[in-house]
Amino acid sequence: MTVFASIGQFAGVARPVVMGLLGLFVLLALWQFLIWVLETPVYLVPAPSDVALAVRNDFALLASSSVPTITEAFLGFLLGNCIAILVAASFVYAKLIEEMFYPVAIIIKTIPIVAIAPVLKIMLGNGIEPKVVVAALICFFPTLVNAVRGFRAVDPQLVELMHVLSASKTEVFMRVRLQSALPYIFSALKISVTMCVLGAIVGEWIGANHGIGYLLIQSMYEFDTPRLFASILTASFIAITGFAIVSVLEKIVIRWDAASVT
Template sequence: MSIDRSVGTTAAPLPRIWSIFPSPDAARALGMAMLGLTLTLIIWQLIIVLFKVPTYLVPAPTDVAGAVSRDLPLLLEAAVPTITEAFFGFLLGNTVALLVAVSFVYNKVVEEMFYPVAILIKTIPIVAIAPVLKIILGNGIEPKIVIAALICFFPTLVNSVRGFRAVNPQLLELMRVLSASKTEVFLRVRVYSALPYIFSALKISVTMCVLGAIVGEWIGANKGIGYLLLQSMFDFNAPRLFATILTASVIAITGFAIVSMLEKWIIRWDPGVAM
């Protein structure tokens, strides 16, 4: 008697090719955002035309678009050093923040000693620290990187400490029963618990590091987005000024999008489920 082995078996699911496209909810959210942006630009254009606002005060969106088209090579040239400073500042600030967060989690004395120092550094306005760093590090790329790193440091530190400690106690007890080392507990439990918190901080700091780089260029630079902003302001070239601001926003949004994609690629579980 032969047995029909096909009964009860489940065919392998076909590859979901359409999964590369946005979900309906994501597409709707993107559409609503684009609609809101379009309406904002239309209202902006109407206000400029109806009230006859001079271009040197506030340019119309069409003037800004013309400046972007006309000065695109200049904007791209200015964006390169700013992106470089923001990138290395992002790496430096977040790397140091993660190392300090680990030391805080595993050594209470270190946290009690240096956490107030981190808060004190955060309370000092970045525009006040920038001239000091320029004196110490010179007028090169170094002070801009350090300023971008400082502005990234605190959000990542706070979120990482919270994430490393947001571990299910039962998992820690299980690892203790299994005689796991501190390194194994850290890599297999605490890191997974902290990843959603860390990426939340990274999405904040990736935009703030661009601001840090621009502030550093305001203090002293002969190239970059910050330098072009000052130059456009002193020349009363409002269309180029707004075009430069738009360029800085595009850089920050691109960084945010990259970090968000990395988050979706790395975190494949539901962060709302307790670890």
């Protein structure tokens, strides 16, 4: 009975993956069929087979271009989320700070990132710094909003119990508020880990000599559409890998039922 239960549980977990792959296969087959029927030139829209061939032929170029993009996205991810969590904690403990600077955060969020990137390039130069800052900015707001909500979603009775036990503010924060906020924070991290890749690529569009963003621009100017699509596929793979890593970390860190805490 235990063996059959394990098989059933595995089938339940594997079904979404199998169905997702099946849907992707159907979409690619339809794409390939339409290219063949409509006889679309490869420089306009390549077939999946052309993209796969470009990935194979330019694999070394795509891999080397991924390194700076991953570095910029990772550093921006760390910078943006760490600052967002610290600012969220200050908002929870200091209402005045929240009233003063929360509107500022909203205003910064409303500015298009493609408008901020050229300014950062002028200020910080053409190195890695503006790309990291762009990636950090694009990660900052989702984590800030979710962290504030998570820090305030704590059970008031737990806070009161900690006060009765003469716990300090630091102990209340680490043992109660942070534990309550972790599900919210990880939800934000899943969003920001994909968005930081976009931020790094946008930064590379403004000015770079390497990276996936640079490769995208170069492929577009050269009308190398298969390599352009291969670059897009590489960027998507980087973002999906980041999402998977954060999901695994979430399962490792959060070992309790998040619904029971919130």
